[in-house]
Amino acid sequence: xxxxxxxxxxxxxxxxxxxxxxxxxxxxxxxxxxxxxxxxxxxxxxxxxxxxxxxxxxxxxxxxxxxxxxxxxxxxxxxxxxxxxxxxxxxxxxxxxxxxxxxxxxxxxxxxxxxxxxxxxxxxxxxxxxxxxxxxxxxxxxxxxxxxxxxxxxxxxxxxxxxxxxxxxxxxxxxxxxxxxxxxxxxxxxxxxxxxxxxxxxxxxxxxxxxxxxxxxxxxxxxxxxxxxxxxxxxxxxxxxxxxxxxxxxxxxxxxxxxxxxxxxxxxxxxxxxxxxxxxxxxxxxxxxxxxxxxxxxxxxxxxxxxxxx
Amino acid sequence: xxxxxxxxxxxxxxxxxxxxxxxxxxxxxxxxxxxxxxxxxxxxxxxxxxxxxxxxxxxxxxxxxxxxxxxxxxxxxxxxxxxxxxxxxxxxxxxxxxxxxxxxxxxxxxxxxxxxxxxxxxxxxxxxxxxxxxxxxxxxxxxxxxxxxxxxxxxxxxxxxxxxxxxxxxxxxxxxxxxxxxxxxxxxxxxxxxxxxxxxxxxxxxxxxxxxxxxxxxxxxxxxxxxxxxxxxxxxxxxxxxxxxxxxxxxxxxxxxxxxxxxxxxxxxxxxxxxxxxxxxxxxxxxxxxxxxxxxxxxxxxxxxxxxxxxxxxxxxxxxxxxxxxxx
Ligand SMILES: Nc1ncnc2c1ncn2[C@@H]1O[C@H](COP(=O)(O)OP(=O)(O)O)[C@@H](O)[C@H]1O
Ligand SMILES: [Mg+2]
Numbered sequence: 001x002x003x004x005x006x007x008x009x010x011x012x013x014x015x016x017x018x019x020x021x022x023x024x025x026x027x028x029x030x031x032x033x034x035x036x037x038x039x040x041x042x043x044x045x046x047x048x049x050x051x052x053x054x055x056x057x058x059x060x061x062x063x064x065x066x067x068x069x070x071x072x073x074x075x076x077x078x079x080x081x082x083x084x085x086x087x088x089x090x091x092x093x094x095x096x097x098x099x100x101x102x103x104x105x106x107x108x109x110x111x112x113x114x115x116x117x118x119x120x121x122x123x124x125x126x127x128x129x130x131x132x133x134x135x136x137x138x139x140x141x142x143x144x145x146x147x148x149x150x151x152x153x154x155x156x157x158x159x160x161x162x163x164x165x166x167x168x169x170x171x172x173x174x175x176x177x178x179x180x181x182x183x184x185x186x187x188x189x190x191x192x193x194x195x196x197x198x199x200x201x202x203x204x205x206x207x208x209x210x211x212x213x214x215x216x217x218x219x220x221x222x223x224x225x226x227x228x229x230x231x232x233x234x235x236x237x238x239x240x241x242x243x244x245x246x247x248x249x250x251x252x253x254x255x256x257x258x259x260x261x262x263x264x265x266x267x268x269x270x271x272x273x274x275x276x277x278x279x280x281x282x283x284x285x286x287x288x289x290x291x292x293x294x295x296x297x298x299x300x301x302x303x304x305x306x307x308x309x310x
Numbered sequence: 311x312x313x314x315x316x317x318x319x320x321x322x323x324x325x326x327x328x329x330x331x332x333x334x335x336x337x338x339x340x341x342x343x344x345x346x347x348x349x350x351x352x353x354x355x356x357x358x359x360x361x362x363x364x365x366x367x368x369x370x371x372x373x374x375x376x377x378x379x380x381x382x383x384x385x386x387x388x389x390x391x392x393x394x395x396x397x398x399x400x401x402x403x404x405x406x407x408x409x410x411x412x413x414x415x416x417x418x419x420x421x422x423x424x425x426x427x428x429x430x431x432x433x434x435x436x437x438x439x440x441x442x443x444x445x446x447x448x449x450x451x452x453x454x455x456x457x458x459x460x461x462x463x464x465x466x467x468x469x470x471x472x473x474x475x476x477x478x479x480x481x482x483x484x485x486x487x488x489x490x491x492x493x494x495x496x497x498x499x500x501x502x503x504x505x506x507x508x509x510x511x512x513x514x515x516x517x518x519x520x521x522x523x524x525x526x527x528x529x530x531x532x533x534x535x536x537x538x539x540x541x542x543x544x545x546x547x548x549x550x551x552x553x554x555x556x557x558x559x560x561x562x563x564x565x566x567x568x569x570x571x572x573x574x575x576x577x578x579x580x581x582x583x584x585x586x587x588x589x590x591x592x593x594x595x596x597x598x599x600x601x602x603x604x605x606x607x608x609x610x611x612x613x614x615x616x617x618x619x620x621x622x623x624x625x626x627x628x629x630x631x632x633x634x635x636x637x638x
Contacts, residue, residue, distance in 0.1 A: 203413040210367055210408075211428040211479070212401035215393070225418045300418055301463040 001297060001304055008293050012286045019282030020072060023275050024065050068275070077276040082268050087276045090261060094245075097167070098257035101176055101249075102242035108181025109188060110235055116185070117192025122219060124197060132189065139186030148179045148252040165254035176253045180246055184238045191234050195227035202226070228299050236292035243288075244281050313344035316383070316486055316519050317366065317404075323378035324358075324365050331591040335361040337543035338379070343487060348513060348520040350534030350551070352527050352566065356587055358543040359523045360409075363489045366521075367400050383486075402432045405480035409492040411472035415464040421448075422460035425479045432483045447478040451508060470501035474508070481512065488513075489521045494529065506533060528570050531555060539563050542588050542598040549623035559625040561603045597628065605629060608638040 035051050036043075043051075052058050055078075056067055071077065077087035120132045139147075155175060156164035163169035199205070200223055208222045209215075245259020258277065265273035297304040324336040336358045343349050351359050364370050366381055368388050381388040383403060391399060408414040416424060425444040429435060435443070441460070448456035451474040464472055473493060480488055490509060494502035510533050513520050522530055530537060530551070537554045539547040539562065547560040558564045568581040585602035588594060597603070600610040607628070615628045628634055 203408065203410055204416040206369065207408060207414045207476075208416070209369055210400055210406045212397045212399070212431050213427065214397055222416050222419075226416070301420075302417060302465050305463070305466065 004297055004304065005294065008290055012290050015286050016282060019279060019286075020069055021065070023278040023282070024068055027271055027275055027278075028061060028064075072275075072279060077279075078272040080265075080273055081270045087272045090273065091258075091276060091280065094256055094258045094261045097255060098243060098245055098259070101173060101180070101246065101255065101257060102239065104173060104177045105180035105184065105242055105246075106235065106239050108177055109184035109238060112181060112185030113188030113192055114231070117189040118196055118219065118224070120189065120193045121196035121200060124193075129193075133193075136186040136189050139182050140190075144179060144183060144248045145252050147183075148175070148249060151175050151178060152252070165252070167255060172253075172255075176246070176249050176255060179249055180242060184242070188231070188234050188238065192227070192231055195230045196223060199223040199226040225299065229296055232292055232295050232299065236288050240284055240288045243284050313347065315342050316345045317343040318382040319362075319366070319379065320382070321379040322362065322365055322376065322381065324361050324370055324374060325377045326374045328373060328591070333590050335374070335543055335590060336365060339540075339543070339545045340379075341538055341545060341548060343519050343521060345486070346513075346517055346519055347535045348510075348522060348533055350530035350537040351521060351523045351540060352530060352537060353525065353540035354583075354587060355525050356590075357540045359525075359540060360491050362540070363406065363491050363521065363523060366487075366489065367404055367406060368396055369400070398432065401428050401480075401485070402483045403485060404487045404489060405483065405485040406489040406491065407473070407476045407480050407493050409495055411469050411476055411496060414476060415472055417464055420461050420463055421467070421475050425475070425482055428479055428482045443482070444478075447482055448475070450481070450512070451475075451478045453478070468501075469497050470505060473497060473505055477505075477508065477512070481516065484516065485518055487519045487521060489523070491523045492525065493522075495524070495526075502529075509533075526570075527554075527566050539566065543590060544598060544626060545617075545624075546599065546626045547623065548625075553621070553623055557623075559620055559623055559630065560599075560627050561605050561629070562599050565602075597626075609633075 035048055035055070035057065039048065039051065049058075056064060059067075075088055079086050080090060116132050116136070120129045123129050152164045152175065155162040162174050163172050166172060196219075200219075204226075205218060205222060208218045213222070243258070245257050245262055247259035247263055249255070250257045250259040251263075258280065261273065262277040264270075265277060319342070320340050321338045322336055322340070323334070323338050326333040326335060339362065341349075351362065353359055361370065361374070365376050366388065368376070368381070368391065370376055376389055379389070383399070388396075388399065415421070419427075422441065422444050425447060426437065426440040429440045429443055430437070433440075445456045445460055448459055453459050453471060453474050459467070459471075459475075464475070467475065473496075477490075477493075488509075493509065494505050497505060506529065509520065509522070512518075522534060524530055532551070534551045536548070536550050538545050539554070539560060541562050547554070547558070547563045549559070554563060555567065558567055562583075565581070565583045569583060583602060588598050588601070596609075596611040596613055597606070597615050600606040603610065610628050613628070615626050615631065617624055617626050618630050620630050628637065
């Protein structure tokens, strides 16, 4: 198990390093000059050169990269070009919002998806199954912004029991979490149904029944643990995309999260924020994959003992 | 030999409702299993052996269904049990070892955990007691280093070892009947012999009945007390073991005997039964074996034979019915 963890950690570090290079190169080859954007074309050449020097943008790219890397390791991404606030401070404001929203939505989605997906698998082919799958398809195909707005109109404007948008009301998270949770829950329900059906048809299920294991335990113990690998993969993917910031939902509900921070930065070509949010996404990707990989090891002895030959 | 009846199967009819029709896998069979005996069930693959075994545990699942008959265990009809009664019956009164040792154990739980589970379902014991009992069982089925094996996962064991684990698991609650469904088919020849020897030893030691299912007559010779030959969901012959090998009555039994390699005179040329197993989705007239039978007459193709007693052997064949001599 230790060898497995170490090899996964090593891979994680390499991926992160590559991510810093890619982030750096992409931002620097993208067209448009950030200094000109920043000074809004009123500046003369001398002024531009001075700012460029201050920001270290006159040095060779390779030096710039190492500057960037050494600072990034200390979580220093400089100031925002547009309002001079340290990037880290902006992230420190946006991140807790996103993580709260993301984790609640994930919890909602996981409970909803696993319950509904399992029910659907156990009652496959019946009306329950068909009804659940119909609702799931509806949830997946309805645009998020449309569904969000319907909820805003009904609960916010019509019933007036929940805030339409903003983050000041104590119940501000209810609608966004509902939108995200239902959507991801519906997506996962379909996959969980498939994984559960696959596990349910295995020989060991018949063995368990022949031993006298109760039906509910057959599903909750024998089947769910076998189906949990694809389920974990999917939950990991969901967590990743929720923590990168739910752009549409943050926009519709006026939430100041990572998604909004990233989109605004791209719009205003705020290089330091773009770099920081890109690295943040890469970091999330690596960390979450690492956690998912490690839970694979916990869930499946074949991975744990043979050291990840999957 | 007047033996006590343990299981009585009466007119068991098990069918599968498939897209292209109703498949009759077990077609109204009746037989008994006596206390402490070894009953061999033999027939080509697809003749309904596994379905019969699963029916005994009332473990047929949709699209299948036991459509008729009774299965009496100590006088109680297994087919009428509710879910709770079934749970305490399965694994406790009748236990089963399946054909596929590779897939019949759950890959994500330890061997010990899976044996503990069956002990703890049927007995009120602490986890410590269950563990002790499990290790004892592993020792009983000749698994070396049982304490160490207890914590290992199925993929760490060989096929033969896994089948021993399955047997240990089946024995955990001292069942009255152990059903072994082709327990050695998936194993190497040398391992096969060991596992069969083990089953035979355990039967003596634990005083239980065994239903040994196989497609290979050679496997049950000298192990079984009585043998049932199945063909296309029916019992075509039922006799004590010696009679089957020395004096087979049904033409199908004869053919099966001829196809055992060591018994055929010319070992280079393996005897094969001509023709195909009948399609169980269709209704048939006459004897199901008639299209492949070398003795078949007109009557065989049109009239269904009924079971008759020749000596102590029960056989389902026109040859032994009263009107055979004059039959067309
Ligand atoms: N779950 C199932 N669904 C459909 N048909 C089945 C199922 N199980 C068994 N059958 C059919 O029932 C017949 C008997 O099968 P089985 O008892 O498994 O044969 P065997 O004698 O080889 O054990 C076969 O024709 C098989 O196709
Ligand atoms: Mg079979």
